[in-house]
Amino acid sequence: MLLSQTDTFALQQDLGLYCRTGLEAPKTSNQENTPEYRRIVFSIVKDTLKTAFPIARKFVGKKKWKKLVHHFFANHKCKTPQVWKLPSELCDFYRENPFPFKKQFPFLLELLQFEWLEIEVFMMEDADIPRFVPESTSKQKILVGNPEIKILGLQYPIHTKKTKDITEADIGEYFVTIHRNNIDKQVYFNDLSYPFIEMLIQLNEENITLKELEKVYSKYENDKTIAKKITAEFVAFAIENNLILGYK
Incomplete structure (x- = not known):
């Protein structure tokens, strides 16, 4: 049965939410592969942020970094379709939201911004x-x-x-x-x-x-x-x- 445009959009929203949280897998035409799809999407996000922030990741430690990335991915609605710009959204998300270890790492935001700007300048359009x-x-x-x-x-x-x-x-x-x-x-x-x-x-x-x-x-x-x-x-x-x- 063909889905209406409204139904398709709703399914896309549900699938996106599932990819972010891992909760309430939507009914798709290929249900057994839905968890694999989430794994692939999250792997791309995780690897992108790991590559973008090597110093910050080492500074906070692997466990806290993993929690930070999971919390960001589960609670942030990504605005950019370009994966390489995702680190910028992590900077904004960290600045605007509470984290239990912010006092422990008072300059983590500056470190994130510094590492992101290296990417932004390298990737910027020629002036x-x-x-x-x-x-x-x-x-x-x-x-x-x-x-x-x-x-x-x-x-x-x-x-x-x-x-x-x-x-x-x-x-x-x-x-x-x-x-x-x-x-x-x-x-x-x-x-x-x-x-x-x-x-x-x-x-x-x-x-x-x-x-x-x-x-x-x-x-x-x-x-x-x-x-x-x-x-x-x-x-x-x-x-x-x-x-x-x-x-x-």
């Missing part, structure tokens, strides 16, 4: 990049930032210290850039203080020259000679590390 040259000339003075970048503010130095060595004494204000190199297309990280973060944001949002960038840094350094020197050193560092591509 439109204007023509540029590696060095400034009389005609080409406007800095060209790398648009394939994400900036993450942190309370814990998860990007510079091993998780086992991080303590409450490390709480502070940290910033890490996660960018894709426009030459080798690999993802790289940089630990930067806020003044340099503001400089990167400025040159990615508007046309700005080296001299104008000096004005940005002058908010944090009253000595103009020192501000000029540090700005020039940062731009050289940023170009060498592909945070800034060059000049247009």
